[in-house]
Amino acid sequence: MRDHIVQLTYVIASVLFILGLRSLTHPDKARRGMQFAALGMLVAVCGTLVNHDIVDYRWIISGLILGTLIGYPLGMWVPTTALPQRIAMSLSFGALAATLVGVSEYYNAFHGGGGDIETAKMMALGFEVLLGSLTVTGALMAFGKLQELLPSQPITYRGQNLVNAVLFLGAVGLLVTVVVNPAAAYAFYGMMGIAALLGVLMVIPIGGADMPVVVALLNSYCGLAAAATGFALGNSILIICGALDGASGFLLSIAMSKAMNRSFSNVLFGAFGGGPATAAIATSGAPVRSISAEDAGMLLAYAQRVIIIPGYGMAVAQAQHTVRELAEQIEKRGGEVKYAIHPVAGRMPGHMNVLLAEANVPYDRLYDMDEINGEFPQTDVALVIGANDVVNPAARSDPASPIYGMPILDADKAKHVIVLKRGMAAGFAGIENALFNAASTSMLFGDAKASLVKLVSEVKNA
Amino acid sequence: MRDHIVQLTYVIASVLFILGLRSLTHPDKARRGMQFAALGMLVAVCGTLVNHDIVDYRWIISGLILGTLIGYPLGMWVPTTALPQRIAMSLSFGALAATLVGVSEYYNAFHGGGGDIETAKMMALGFEVLLGSLTVTGALMAFGKLQELLPSQPITYRGQNLVNAVLFLGAVGLLVTVVVNPAAAYAFYGMMGIAALLGVLMVIPIGGADMPVVVALLNSYCGLAAAATGFALGNSILIICGALDGASGFLLSIAMSKAMNRSFSNVLFGAFGGGPATAAIATSGAPVRSISAEDAGMLLAYAQRVIIIPGYGMAVAQAQHTVRELAEQIEKRGGEVKYAIHPVAGRMPGHMNVLLAEANVPYDRLYDMDEINGEFPQTDVALVIGANDVVNPAARSDPASPIYGMPILDADKAKHVIVLKRGMAAGFAGIENALFNAASTSMLFGDAKASLVKLVSEVKNA
Amino acid sequence: MMILELYIFVLAAFVGFMVITKVPPLLHTPLMSATNAISGISLVGSLVAAGGKHGQVATILGFVAVVCATANIVGGFLITDRMLKMFKRDVPASHAASKQ
Amino acid sequence: MMILELYIFVLAAFVGFMVITKVPPLLHTPLMSATNAISGISLVGSLVAAGGKHGQVATILGFVAVVCATANIVGGFLITDRMLKMFKRDVPASHAASKQ
Amino acid sequence: MRLAVPLESIPGEDRVALTPDSVARLVKAGHEIRLQAGAGVRAGFSDSAFAHAGASVVEAPSLYEGVALVCRVQPPSPGEIPLLPEGIAVLAMFAPSRNRPLLELLAARRVTALAMELVPRITRAQSMDVLSSQSTVSGYKAVLLGATALPKFLPMLTTAAGTISPAKVFVIGAGVAGLQAIATARRLGGVVSAFDVRPAAREQVLSLGATFLAAELVSHASETAGGYATAQSDEQAQRTRDALTGHLKDIDLVITTAAIPGRDAPRLITAEMVSGMKAGSVIVDLAAESGGNCELTRPGETVHANGVAIIGPLNVPATIPFHASQMYGKNVLALVTHLSRDGALVIDATDEITGPMTVVRDGHVTTS
Amino acid sequence: MRLAVPLESIPGEDRVALTPDSVARLVKAGHEIRLQAGAGVRAGFSDSAFAHAGASVVEAPSLYEGVALVCRVQPPSPGEIPLLPEGIAVLAMFAPSRNRPLLELLAARRVTALAMELVPRITRAQSMDVLSSQSTVSGYKAVLLGATALPKFLPMLTTAAGTISPAKVFVIGAGVAGLQAIATARRLGGVVSAFDVRPAAREQVLSLGATFLAAELVSHASETAGGYATAQSDEQAQRTRDALTGHLKDIDLVITTAAIPGRDAPRLITAEMVSGMKAGSVIVDLAAESGGNCELTRPGETVHANGVAIIGPLNVPATIPFHASQMYGKNVLALVTHLSRDGALVIDATDEITGPMTVVRDGHVTTS
Numbered sequence A, B: 001m002r003d004h005i006v007q008l009t010y011v012i013a014s015v016l017f018i019l020g021l022r023s024l025t026h027p028d029k030a031r032r033g034m035q036f037a038a039l040g041m042l043v044a045v046c047g048t049l050v051n052h053d054i055v056d057y058r059w060i061i062s063g064l065i066l067g068t069l070i071g072y073p074l075g076m077w078v079p080t081t082a083l084p085q086r087i088a089m090s091l092s093f094g095a096l097a098a099t100l101v102g103v104s105e106y107y108n109a110f111h112g113g114g115g116d117i118e119t120a121k122m123m124a125l126g127f128e129v130l131l132g133s134l135t136v137t138g139a140l141m142a143f144g145k146l147q148e149l150l151p152s153q154p155i156t157y158r159g160q161n162l163v164n165a166v167l168f169l170g171a172v173g174l175l176v177t178v179v180v181n182p183a184a185a186y187a188f189y190g191m192m193g194i195a196a197l198l199g200v201l202m203v204i205p206i207g208g209a210d211m212p213v214v215v216a217l218l219n220s221y222c223g224l225a226a227a228a229t230g231f232a233l234g235n236s237i238l239i240i241c242g243a244l245d246g247a248s249g250f251l252l253s254i255a256m257s258k259a260m261n262r263s264f265s266n267v268l269f270g271a272f273g274g275g276p277a278t279a280a281i282a283t284s285g286a287p288v289r290s291i292s293a294e295d296a297g298m299l300l301a302y303a304q305r306v307i308i309i310p311g312y313g314m315a316v317a318q319a320q321h322t323v324r325e326l327a328e329q330i331e332k333r334g335g336e337v338k339y340a341i342h343p344v345a346g347r348m349p350g351h352m353n354v355l356l357a358e359a360n361v362p363y364d365r366l367y368d369m370d371e372i373n374g375e376f377p378q379t380d381v382a383l384v385i386g387a388n389d390v391v392n393p394a395a396r397s398d399p400a401s402p403i404y405g406m407p408i409l410d411a412d413k414a415k416h417v418i419v420l421k422r423g424m425a426a427g428f429a430g431i432e433n434a435l436f437n438a439a440s441t442s443m444l445f446g447d448a449k450a451s452l453v454k455l456v457s458e459v460k461n462a
Numbered sequence C, D: 001m002m003i004l005e006l007y008i009f010v011l012a013a014f015v016g017f018m019v020i021t022k023v024p025p026l027l028h029t030p031l032m033s034a035t036n037a038i039s040g041i042s043l044v045g046s047l048v049a050a051g052g053k054h055g056q057v058a059t060i061l062g063f064v065a066v067v068c069a070t071a072n073i074v075g076g077f078l079i080t081d082r083m084l085k086m087f088k089r090d091v092p093a094s095h096a097a098s099k100q
Numbered sequence E, F: 001m002r003l004a005v006p007l008e009s010i011p012g013e014d015r016v017a018l019t020p021d022s023v024a025r026l027v028k029a030g031h032e033i034r035l036q037a038g039a040g041v042r043a044g045f046s047d048s049a050f051a052h053a054g055a056s057v058v059e060a061p062s063l064y065e066g067v068a069l070v071c072r073v074q075p076p077s078p079g080e081i082p083l084l085p086e087g088i089a090v091l092a093m094f095a096p097s098r099n100r101p102l103l104e105l106l107a108a109r110r111v112t113a114l115a116m117e118l119v120p121r122i123t124r125a126q127s128m129d130v131l132s133s134q135s136t137v138s139g140y141k142a143v144l145l146g147a148t149a150l151p152k153f154l155p156m157l158t159t160a161a162g163t164i165s166p167a168k169v170f171v172i173g174a175g176v177a178g179l180q181a182i183a184t185a186r187r188l189g190g191v192v193s194a195f196d197v198r199p200a201a202r203e204q205v206l207s208l209g210a211t212f213l214a215a216e217l218v219s220h221a222s223e224t225a226g227g228y229a230t231a232q233s234d235e236q237a238q239r240t241r242d243a244l245t246g247h248l249k250d251i252d253l254v255i256t257t258a259a260i261p262g263r264d265a266p267r268l269i270t271a272e273m274v275s276g277m278k279a280g281s282v283i284v285d286l287a288a289e290s291g292g293n294c295e296l297t298r299p300g301e302t303v304h305a306n307g308v309a310i311i312g313p314l315n316v317p318a319t320i321p322f323h324a325s326q327m328y329g330k331n332v333l334a335l336v337t338h339l340s341r342d343g344a345l346v347i348d349a350t351d352e353i354t355g356p357m358t359v360v361r362d363g364h365v366t367t368s
């Protein structure tokens, strides 16, 4: 009976976890969903506590309390900017837990009174400990790099790949040994040590900016370790959660390297020798942040106030109709959209007016520079569509600039600026634009019409 | 070892089945995907044949050959219009197989030498046989109604619901009995009989037009029966396939009743007393087929040649921009779109021209009535957007009609006609339009703009 | 330990729901016939019944089950394929045509 | 019979892939911290190790594992929640504001 | 049957009753066309183009030889009537309510007169409906005239030299001409509002993206079965005037097209309303021919009052002669096809279309 | 600083150099404005509106009392020059290349003359650029003039009386006026193509949805640093003419705006090309003032040749006086703000903007 209760709580918890992750598809429902997942965790833990095997609750209670005391500040007080390192640290905790469980199982089997251990279980234990200890040290290294306790530059030396390969083969050899002969404790602990070393060596040649990919990948390893634990203990919730983590970590690391315009293997191995710290198409050295249509769409979908700044690029791309569609989609979701028309946007007086009128944008959405400039600080997203000179802050600040003195649209004062352009080419005045390098600016590269088509569907599906 | 091979083939087959069903999300890939699923089936069957328990292959081989001889004509020669009845019949075959396996298991346990049967297994067997035999007769009834061997009208009598409820409770009671006392063979076979009777009684009060919903639901039952078989035999591929079938059948029956504008329970129980045979907003008695935006979108997405016929309704809905978007989406997928402009469409000369020009539809896409009328027979879809009089075939055929003699657009000659309208209201001339009742016509009701917005995203995601 | 089987059932149902909600309505009929064909998997159970050494009755029941299930599978996959064939567009051909 | 567990693993991975491919990139960071928190499920194994009667070593290892896993779970869910809070829009308020 | 197309004699009438493409179709249908030399030149159609289409280009004296039907745009002048053979039929825009004396002359000469503007407005006869086709021209041209006369831009322009706000255009009477004016003014970028008394007009105005003024003034009583407007009651008229007065203060360009068939155009804009308008505004009164919708309108002239220019153009369709003729010709083509049976002209007084448009027949004026 | 705004003396010049809203801004900035009574009336701005904005409305004799800068649209006539106090500065569109004698007169009177059209076309000076602002007006109006004169519709219309095919519009010279003409003609529904010699023009034409003719004729050599065009070589000119000849055969409405600063307008359309055009076509030659892009153009007149009407309008911006003045006024406002330092007029010959535009100074004509 008790066993059935335990199993039932596990089934419930699994379902809640899956539903929780699924809720992340919709930002609106995500929070609720994750709260249910947390509830699922509670259910599973409570279920476990009624387990037959547990006879002594003292260590358990103290462990839970201590863990909570450590976890709470990690969750509540860490600034969101420090998130990646926090995840890395917490990852190493999780992996440590899995590793220790594995070690204790192994230890019990030979010292705690148990006799032998069947092959399949030994294999699972071996995998668990191998992946676990690799993740423990790897995650710690990632943490160090992200927190800048360690130099964030890639550390490389000749023959690095070779050394790693040899170590990896060594660990696998020991794994095979211990599976064949479970009593070979030296092999078990040796494998653990080599894996820990490998964790360190694998991460040091990767630059700080690529760390998030590494963290995601380690997350996947940690999940696989948990799944292995599940196989070893015959515990299906561990298998399910491990599989979920493994799949998600893997997908995430691929998605992230894609977002950085890097191939996955390039992140993991290419950085040997020091790749660029950030993926950037840079002008005159200053870095530029590019953004994907998905992310830009999400930003727009959840923005309250959006100002669209059309420029000559919108005309060249003949994107006026798509601009209106995008505005309609944002408004449908409750956002407010205004158009800021600069007096000399485009190449003829009234250029933007003709095009937007053609696209049926009502006149009362169009705002003069003077009318709208005061609103940028309260604006969530300024969407710059193929405009350049008319939003160049140099006109305000740089007396040496040929456009100094021209009044401009204060797009740079908005909370986020998204710029749609094909590349980093200059506008009519032929000068660089510091707005594109600003911290609040993200560039969505590509033909304005094509980018807008993507944005429309992203906003629609957000 | 042999066992492992069997299991491995099962894992592979499960994955292929899932991928196959998943491929149905994309019409382009669906065929390939289902071929892989069929391959999966072959793999699973071959795997099973190496099973230890099988000692005699004669009956198996003859069974396979005979089954193939029956199945091939069922698959290749049945006209696609007879699909629902074919599925119903094949369903009853599948359910019969599951039921017989259950019976043979039960029989073996007591006669074939086996002694007792454990409770969980008995429960699984009971469910299997209950659901199986209910499906066998239910599917046969559905087949009869669809094939019009039986009257397709609902057959009802007073107290029908009560009788069914009593029978159902009786079957459940016998199930409990046999679970508690597995040796009670009378209960086992009795339950089977009652379930078979219930299958008949449950289907007779449902009208022929609602049969597809019933078939989908029976499909779900059949899946559950297979899953129960899996539980009974400890065979996980049966569980997986059963669960897939159960889920899909259930979702499908709900989706289908929604498409018919009926609630699910209304289909199952409401028809007692005879609901409408087709869900239709009918004029003067003639039936009208309505279509969902999803289906209309799919038709457009896979059409080679589309002709758009705008009318006054497009102007009222101010849908011209969305019309262009839709055309662009269709063209992006390789379809060809033309606009047929009737001389008196709208309410002023050139009404459609002004609006379409505003939406930036190039002039060379607009075709005069005389230019385009010859093309309708080769047209896959004629999309009529808020037009009515200008596509009214009465002008050609009915000398008594006030519009007799007016030349019209021959939309009715296209392979499919989709009409976007808010309801069945008449146009300017105030007369009915037989086009809306034609077999090739489907009505997409709602404001033209709203419908078009849906169509755009359906076509985009198709 | 039927609990593991329960997990499998739940997870498979999940997968089923998630896969099937994304199937467009136009493909609902092929979907129905595809799942119908897949439900012929009970052939796997029937084979054991028909080929096992459990006496005449079981063999006969098993034989009938094999016939039914096989017919189901063969017919189901064939007709699904026929239906899906209609959705395959000869895109290159159409392009060629429109380019003339 | 580890084969059943293999089924569970495969199916769960399927579910994981299907669920996660649909998560928009903006939520990738919350997703990472959420899966990280969920991986704290190894607490379940740790609890047995810490509370079982397997000798001192196992108990200590188990205790450390419980601490780590708990910290992981508590911190992970809390921070995920904090992040997701930022995506909750006060839609009614905005509507009220725009109506003024 | 043999048709004649004379050169229009009224000054400023640049249209021609048939154009080469309609001629070609008629010739193909077995008719014979005699065209007076130079008839189409002012509309942009040379004699050679007609000849090429199959017409015989002839000089005036021999024009009517053997002709059954004369196709004209404007009615013949009194001086031309004696040239018509007796018993011949003439197709033209006779404006019968204003041209009684002329009709008497035609009756005296035993000429059958068919008034193009009396083609009934039934669905079947739409292709013969010259009121629709020529009003389309008027509505379009009225906006061009107004925009040209306006000291302002119509569209909005944001420029380095300040923002130009869009002109406000107001269209009174949303019939065929009014709707076309609305569409044209919207195209040019004006902010357009409109007014009409018929309830159906509101949706039609909105369907062109313009706004409708004072929907509450609309009443079903204002619409006849044929879709025409009826005269307003005094009280209604007063309320209309009040609503217009307020609205006009704000307007830059007014286009008026209000008409009631067979009556003088309703007087909708009084001198007082004009004095309330902004200096520099422009009124284009398309109803000038039937007396004008504005009190100050002088047909054929431009009046300036209080800085407001009131343009009263006459015979507007003739100023776009090429396309106006093309459409008129298509209308005539459709009508001739309707009137000829086995190659002979059949004027059937009981026919749904022919009946109402026959205004002189057998020596009698048949219209009231 | 005190500014004067006289009533323009040239006939047909309905614009005024400042409008009430610019006046109000200047007054707010501490300047004093003296306006000759009636100066704004023809543009639609009453004296009272100016007075309300803070200007002193005065009669001519006292206009220049204590005035540092006179703001005009057109240069003063020779007869008005003696009325100007010595040492005063005058702002106007002097057209220095055509008005040398007048500049000599001003020099003799020791008046400083600032030519508005010589404001350099740098980004910073865009708000003072009258060429841009007034060309915008010309480009728009040219299309209206052309469409009004055309015997055809511009837009396509499918009607019961046949389908009207859209007019083909061709714009030569895609500078400010040309682009505006393209936009306006597209709005009205014409099918627009354009031609220019500057390579940047092509993208700009496409950005308005029109097509570009003969992109191969474009060369980078044709563009100066300031974005103006240079004269074509003879061989280039011949190739251009060949391309145009073929294209023009098909065109209904031609708008020409080609100009080369400081030179006569290039002759792009020869009499022979005109004779190849369709009867009923219209050419609007915006370059009429500087000699015309068409050989047959007679400035200020409409010429008919071979059925083609060639309109050579003069001073087009003055025909939309309200908005043309508003933009001109904004330009003047920006320039005055630039010229005044601590309330005094500062004419700094070394200034990037002031330098090039000072054409008469210290008794000398400083332009070549």
Ligand SMILES: NC(=O)c1ccc[n+]([C@@H]2O[C@H](COP(=O)([O-])OP(=O)(O)OC[C@H]3O[C@@H](n4cnc5c(N)ncnc54)[C@H](OP(=O)(O)O)[C@@H]3O)[C@@H](O)[C@H]2O)c1
Pocket: A310, A311, A312, A313, A314, A316, A317, A343, A344, A345, A346, A347, A348, A349, A350, A351, A385, A386, A387, A388, A389, A390, A391, A420, A421, A422, A423, A424, A425, A426, A427, A428, A429, A446, A447, A448, A449, F123, F126, F132
């Ligand atoms: N309005 C007037 O009357 C007038 C007249 C003459 C000159 N100007 C001058 O023109 C400028 C107008 O400023 P602006 O901000 O509108 O334009 P801008 O400064 O010229 O910048 C336009 C930007 O659009 C981008 N772009 C071009 N095609 C694109 C496409 N298909 N998709 C996406 N982006 C595209 C270009 O960058 P990429 O190439 O990297 O994509 C370019 O940087 C001012 O300097 C003004 O002085 C104005």
Ligand SMILES: NC(=O)c1ccc[n+]([C@@H]2O[C@H](COP(=O)([O-])OP(=O)(O)OC[C@H]3O[C@@H](n4cnc5c(N)ncnc54)[C@H](OP(=O)(O)O)[C@@H]3O)[C@@H](O)[C@H]2O)c1
Pocket: B310, B311, B312, B313, B314, B316, B317, B343, B344, B345, B346, B347, B348, B349, B350, B351, B385, B386, B387, B388, B389, B390, B391, B420, B421, B422, B423, B424, B425, B426, B427, B428, B429, B446, B447, B448, B449, E123, E126, E132
């Ligand atoms: N072109 C001209 O010059 C002119 C002038 C005067 C009269 N007419 C006459 O007008 C008619 C024109 O034919 P037509 O086919 O264009 O129009 P129609 O026959 O008047 O039909 C228009 C249809 O659009 C539907 N509709 C209205 N609003 C809609 C909306 N928001 N969304 C979706 N559907 C909407 C209406 O049905 P629901 O209400 O059911 O939605 C109606 O049946 C002809 O009879 C012609 O003789 C033409």
Ligand SMILES: NC(=O)c1ccc[n+]([C@@H]2O[C@H](COP(=O)([O-])OP(=O)(O)OC[C@H]3O[C@@H](n4cnc5c(N)ncnc54)[C@H](O)[C@@H]3O)[C@@H](O)[C@H]2O)c1
Pocket: B347, E121, E122, E123, E126, E129, E131, E132, E135, E172, E173, E174, E175, E176, E177, E178, E195, E196, E197, E198, E201, E226, E227, E228, E229, E230, E232, E257, E258, E259, E260, E261, E266, E268
């Ligand atoms: N059946 C057909 O095929 C067909 C063809 C063409 C036109 N029509 C219809 O005929 C009707 C009239 O068209 P028309 O342009 O020839 O009409 P019209 O020239 O007689 O009148 C012009 C407009 O002025 C309006 N008007 C009259 N008195 C008014 C007042 N006091 N205030 C404001 N507006 C006033 C009328 O309602 C009308 O809309 C329209 O409804 C049109 O749709 C039908």
Ligand SMILES: NC(=O)c1ccc[n+]([C@@H]2O[C@H](COP(=O)([O-])OP(=O)(O)OC[C@H]3O[C@@H](n4cnc5c(N)ncnc54)[C@H](O)[C@@H]3O)[C@@H](O)[C@H]2O)c1
Pocket: A347, F121, F122, F123, F126, F129, F131, F132, F135, F172, F173, F174, F175, F176, F177, F178, F195, F196, F197, F198, F201, F226, F227, F228, F229, F230, F232, F257, F258, F259, F260, F261, F266, F268
């Ligand atoms: N920097 C600025 O802020 C600014 C402001 C306004 C205009 N501009 C630029 O100045 C340039 C000129 O504008 P504009 O309208 O005053 O020029 P313009 O009036 O001097 O000439 C009009 C057009 O005629 C063209 N042209 C000359 N010779 C030609 C020929 N043989 N064939 C065909 N076309 C010929 C020119 O290229 C020009 O486009 C444009 O590039 C415009 O964008 C710049």
